[in-house]
Amino acid sequence: xxxxxxxxxxxxxxxxxxPMAGITNAPFRTLCREFSGGKGLFVSEMxxxxxxxxxxxxxxxxxxxxxxxxxxSIQLYGVDPDTVGKAARMIAEEDLADHIDLNFGxxxxxxxxxxxxxxxxxxxxxxxxxxREAVANAGSLPVTIxxxxxxxxxxxxxxxxxxxxxxxxxxxxALHGRTASQHYGGTADWDAIARLKxxxxxxxxxxxxxxxxxxxxxxMMRETGCDGVVVGRGCLGxxxxxxDLVAAFEGTGTYAQPTLKEVAAVMLRHATLLGEWxxxxxxxxxxxRKHVAWYTKGFSIGSEMRRSLAVTSSLDELDAxxxxxxxxxxxxxxxxxxxxxxxxxxxxxxxxxWLDDPYDCAGVDADAELDTSGG
Numbered sequence: 135x136x137x138x139x140x141x142x143x144x145x146x147x148x149x150x151x152x153p154m155a156g157i158t159n160a161p162f163r164t165l166c167r168e169f170s171g172g173k174g175l176f177v178s179e180m181x182x183x184x185x186x187x188x189x190x191x192x193x194x195x196x197x198x199x200x201x202x203x204x205x206x207s208i209q210l211y212g213v214d215p216d217t218v219g220k221a222a223r224m225i226a227e228e229d230l231a232d233h234i235d236l237n238f239g240x241x242x243x244x245x246x247x248x249x250x251x252x253x254x255x256x257x258x259x260x261x262x263x264x265x266r267e268a269v270a271n272a273g274s275l276p277v278t279i280x281x282x283x284x285x286x287x288x289x290x291x292x293x294x295x296x297x298x299x300x301x302x303x304x305x306x307x308a309l310h311g312r313t314a315s316q317h318y319g320g321t322a323d324w325d326a327i328a329r330l331k332x333x334x335x336x337x338x339x340x341x342x343x344x345x346x347x348x349x350x351x352x353x354m355m356r357e358t359g360c361d362g363v364v365v366g367r368g369c370l371g372x373x374x375x376x377x378d379l380v381a382a383f384e385g386t387g388t389y390a391q392p393t394l395k396e397v398a399a400v401m402l403r404h405a406t407l408l409g410e411w412x413x414x415x416x417x418x419x420x421x422x423r424k425h426v427a428w429y430t431k432g433f434s435i436g437s438e439m440r441r442s443l444a445v446t447s448s449l450d451e452l453d454a455x456x457x458x459x460x461x462x463x464x465x466x467x468x469x470x471x472x473x474x475x476x477x478x479x480x481x482x483x484x485x486x487x488w489l490d491d492p493y494d495c496a497g498v499d500a501d502a503e504l505d506t507s508g509g
Contacts, residue, residue, distance in 0.1 A: 138338060138362040140175065140233060141276025141305050143205045147383035148362030149351065149376065150308070150340060151176040151369065153209040153235065153280075156424070160198055161407035165400065166369065167203070169390075170376035175207055180237050183212035183221035197230060198411075205232035209280070211240065212264065213250045219267030226273035234272055236264070238281040238295070241314040243483040252282045252314035253484055255291040258298060260495040265302040276305035280342070280364065283326050285482050286315040289489060292326060296334040308340035308364045314482045318367065318474065328358040340364050347470050348375070348382035348389060367474030371428025373400065394433050395461035401429050405452055416447050428473055432466030435459060 138148030151158060151166055156179065163176040178197060185193040199206045208231040212218040218236070225231050238261070240251030255261050268277050279299055284290035292309055299307050309330050311322035322343025331339040341354045342364035351363045369375045378389040392400075404425060409418025426443045435443075439455070446452040 138175075138306075138340075140205075140278060140338070142274075143175070143233060143276070145175045145362065146173055147380055148340075148355075149174040149379045149383070150362060150364045151376070152342060152364045152366035153177045153180050153237065154366055155179050157370070159196065159408075159411065160200055160203075161404060161411050162373065163203065164200055164407060165373035165404055166376045169374045170380050172202070173380050174376055175205065175233075176203070177207040177209050177233075177235055178231075180209050180211045180240065181221075183210050183214070183217045186210070186221045187217060187224060199231070207231060207233040207235060209235040209237050210268075211237040211245070211250060213248065213254060213260075215260075215263040215267040218264050219271040222268045222275075222277070223271035223273075226271065226275050232275065234268065234275055234277045235308075236268060236277065236279045238279055239308075239310050241282065241317050241482070246314060247483040247485065249485050249488065253285060253482065253488065255281055255295040256285055256289060256488065256492055257495055258291075258294055259493050261295060262298050262302060263495070265299060265304055269303040277303070278306040278308065279304055280308040280310070282310045283313045283323065285484070285489075286313050292330055293333050296330050296339075300334050300336050304337065306338040306340060306361070307334065308342055310364075311341065311343040315480055317480055324354055324358050327354070327360050331359045331361075338362060342366065344472075346472055348378040351379055352382055367472070370474050371425055371431060372470075372473075373404075391465035393461065393465065394459055394463040397429055397433075398456040398459065398461060401425070402449065402453055402456065405449060409449065415449060419446055419448055419452060422452075431473060432469035433459075433463055 138145040158177065158179045166176055181193055181196055197208055208225060210218065210221055212221065222234055225234060237251060238255050245251035246253040281292060281295055283292045296307055309327050311324055311326050324341065327341040338361035340362040341358050341360040345351050345354060345363055345365050346368045354360065354363055374390040381387040381389060405419050405422040408421050409415040412418045423444050430440065443455050446455060
């Protein structure tokens with residue numbers, strides 16, 4: 135089986151849970167790890183560096199790891215080199231995590247309009263400064279980055295960004311094979327992942343985009359030569375996908391095709407874990423509502439029942455509604471396919487004059503780091 139090395143951490147199978155805002159919190163990571171038997175790497179949702187440095191209460195909860203999580207991985211979002219450096223130093227000195235990932239891939243307008251996320255690699259000197267500060271302050275912790283191909287097809291940045299990453303001591307780089315303008319639409323460009331691997335053979339390259347099954351993950355590695363895969367939307371409502379990935383890479387068994395009864399049990403456990411993590415059952419169940427459509431995709435449930443499940447506010451209510459379903463239903467055909475957001479091409483919202491000069495760092499405002507979550 136292929137071994138992915140992230141600094142001192144051996145990742146087997148070479149599979150990483152993509153950071154997803156509002157999704158990859160401690161409860162969801164727990165489910166994914168349980169299905170994988172603890173194998174793989176599971177990254178926190180995106181954390182804003184300024185909020186971390188200022189010890190924002192919500193942010194400090196988001197970086198909570200279960201005692202069984204090893205290695206602990208935090209993804210940071212920042213646009214100011216000094217603040218990113220302070221956040222990296224805080225994580226290292228206070229033993230808050232074992233691995234730091236930097237986000238340069240988020241395409242949502244509230245991030246790119248401030249020069250962050252997938253907009254930032256266009257500013258080559260700013261990217262270099264951020265990476266240099268992160269690595270210098272992280273001590274012995276490995277620092278990795280996740281990025282997209284570029285802003286749009288006319289402003290591709292991934293090859294330059296990959297080379298800068300190598301030069302500044304980044305341990306590994308993950309590439310989502312889409313531009314910011316594509317958001318999550320169309321088909322991921324796996325050829326770009328192959329090109330990046332050829333361009334930066336010195337460090338591991340991870341591929342991301344359109345991995346809906348364990349077979350997709352293996353095919354991506356065969357076709358691109360990448361060293362590992364990052365799985366995002368494919369695991370929404372399917373945390374057992376990580377068990378499939380282990381089975382595929384180890385060649386030990388078949389893939390999960392849970393009945394609705396088995397899916398319902400995972401749903402109830404997910405909602406329970408959220409309530410325990412938040413410290414309030416009602417808030418936990420309310421937070422779980424966004425997952426209902428993903429878990430029940432393809433099953434014969436009915437629109438009225440789906441609406442009822444999506445407005446539950448207690449574990450007893452959720453359990454009672456789930457018990458009314460035809461729980462003997464087998465796993466639906468086609469339910470392993472695409473899920474989550476599929477929005478197509480969009481104009482990327484950028485700071486004024488952002489594209490005028492790919493090296494000038496002007497235009498990044500300090501309030502770009504005020505949000506506690508970058509989206």
